[in-house]
Amino acid sequence: MTLHAPPPPLSGRDPANLRGDAITGDRYFSSEFAQREWDMLWTRIWHIAGRTAEMPEPGDYVVHNFMKESVICIRQEDGSVRAFYNSCAHRGMRMVGQSSSADMIACPYHGWRYGLDGVLVHAQDPEDFPQGNPCGKLKLRELRCDTWGGFVWYTMAEQGPSLAEYLAPMPDVYRNYPMDTAVRVAWYRIALNANWKFVTDNFSESYHTRTAHPQVPPWIDQDVDTARHEMWPSGHGRTVQPMRPSLSDRLPEHLPHPYKMILQAWGIDPDSYASYEDLAMQGWLDLKAAKRRLWKERGYVHYEHMNDEELTDSPHTVIFPNVTISFLPDNLVFFRSEPHPDDPGKCYFDLWCMAFPVEGQETVESIMAGPRPLKEATECEHRDFDAGRGIPELAGQIVYQDMELAEGMQAGLHSKGYQDAYLSAQETRVRFFHEVLNDWLEGRRP
Template sequence: MDQPAIHPLTMDGRDPAALRGDPISGDRYTSREFMQQEWDHLWTRIWHVAGRTAELEEPGDYVVHDFRHESVICIRQDDGSIKAFYNACGHRGMRLTEGSAFAEAFTCPYHGWKWGKDGVLHYAQDPHDFPQGNPCGKLKLKELRCATWGGFVWYTMDDAAPALLDYLAPMPELYKNYPMDTGVRVFWMKINLNTNWKFATDNFSESYHTRTAHPQVPPWIDQDVDTARHEMYPAGHGRTVQPMRPSLSDRLPDGVPHPFDHILRQWDIDPDSYPDYETKAMQGWLDLKAAKRRLWRERGYVHYEHMDDEQITDSPHTVIFPNVTISFLPDNILFFRTEPHADDPGKCTFDLWCMAFPVAGQAEVESIMAGPQPFSEADMLWRDFDNGRGVPEIEGQIVYQDMMLAEGMQRGMHSRGYGDAYLSAQETRVRYFHEVLNDYLAGRR
């Protein structure tokens, strides 16, 4: 198999020589002062995901994204563009709407001012009674920059922020072969967690914890230290490219049904035709690529047409700085995001969006993190984690296991016994994330 070309922005995600060595201290997770610095210098400068473009099909369709004490409306315009406005009436600051739906105009529930979907004030009670003159047609909701990529609607509060595609680079180029716009969100959950938002970025920046926390993963994704490819990029993004084949180090007991066997059979490959486990793992992986190349069209996997050999069988697990992780799989996209609590550094929300690409005749899909789901847009479930009791739909899944560790990690950050992380080479991206965060807080980015 030809190795994919390495993007010129790529740095070795296992090379600590790329690091300054900034300590990862506990106060980063527990301090309100640090939380305020993040608001002042990070969150008000980056690009945020507001929702999916699929939610904004017609003019007037809008989504609301609440972040700490801020709220933003993204709404489809008559010309097909999307505009973003702060969700605050220009009269006295009242929130205009609390949900995502459709509106030709937003009417303030306090004094009845009506704002068009273009942000312009259409109506105010007693317009003659303003010494400054009639505000209608003159006032406009405060607008933010808005753009789209990957089927996601993004906005930034910073007029000086780089363009979205520059901010995301090189992700748009790396994933141009994935039909991300067509992904259907088949499972959608927002979870309240008693941990700092950075737990997830730390966690998703390494696979060193997999053998301990996710014993079900090695039989079908090879995350062995010298197998997966670790990459990081100047903007703070990073990824681990993981072959979707069995690990040669971690093996299921004899007689236990093997998940890789099921995958091979799906593509008309007999898992019993291989002389030993090693051959099945390595040659079977290559045979799987060939079978997908041969059969994709007749089976309706039209999204394979432009994907390369790595993309049709493997999983580039990708962190977009600072708080979004997208796990790319051949037939699915998994979107994870943590966002800070409005006031408490020890709390956050965790978003889980399971998205699947359309396959002809497929009415049900395997969502990876939430089990089988109907192939249709899901409604959002908002839950408290409650030590796992609040999310029975994902019990035992990989992301559930991560969240089971989150609160213990948060408590550990308060301990006098913790001073700094003692990292392996394969955890280099963890410290790199914190160093890029430090650069934002110090005004170097």
């Protein structure tokens, strides 16, 4: 992708950037609304099928099942990736069930086999077809496919924006992160009793943090006037938060402070500051300088092109409509919600914790899933949230706390007592997300 200077964002704190479309409860449980989303949104946007790290060699493929559709993305001999519907050209049989590697794709029903390019190379009794031998003539139906950020993307739309156009300006904004080098150390897909939009709503604001995530303010400053809220007309947006202690929410002095440990890890004495304010504000500046000075000798090669903000801060980014990535100095945390194929009151929530490799480091703190070995997770953990019982190892983590709120939010949106959200300025991006979604559903977007 050709990179350019990103356009300036809209303010994500200014309600003047909104039309004022109501966020009604039926959006979260109506089957008719969900059908409009399928017709006008999901069949037109770009989806992530998997990580390029899953498919390093020709013949490696990833399978992405979305609602009742299934897509295969296959590494070609020339190194490119092509995408095909997971449906045999003979009678529609779904051919593969999970990501793997093969010289060709074989249908388990009648044995038809397709090359990596999707062309049929073998059919039983090829001379028995009145229409003529199908080999070399029939092929799997292909979709547009591309890569960015170490992710494999595809779209069901035969025409429309390229991936670069769809993602803009995110590739420019995050050009300094070597995203394709990140190692996925934790990989979950969690069934959740909430509509998929709860996840995007939740990640479009940090107003809930003080209540839902009391462990965050000691190391990420999410005070109302501190974070920077940005959004673009495409629907993408982010909240940029300094990774330093909040001056409003302070830990009791007798408790170990996580920020002090971060400073100490980079050779900074936290007891050298005259006040808590100095510890937070000057320590933050000193941490930038220490990382800038020491990154190379400590093996933090991913810091090479990062600017001062990227070295110490947390831009929490939503890529419209359903992908969120937390860009941390040493981690990428990927969140995605996808609708249940039959019940709009349910969704699947994906959590991928990724870490940038550091020389000599064998274990990493994955932020959302705790300490993990610094190696690629080999398979996805499929779980039911089940009020938290399905993922006990994530209890107390930020993402676990978010999921705890999901079912209550879904239930409340059914109430006649709810008519529209009453939003603070820092929640502007929540309504903006729904307005962009309305644009897609009403045919005002490609």
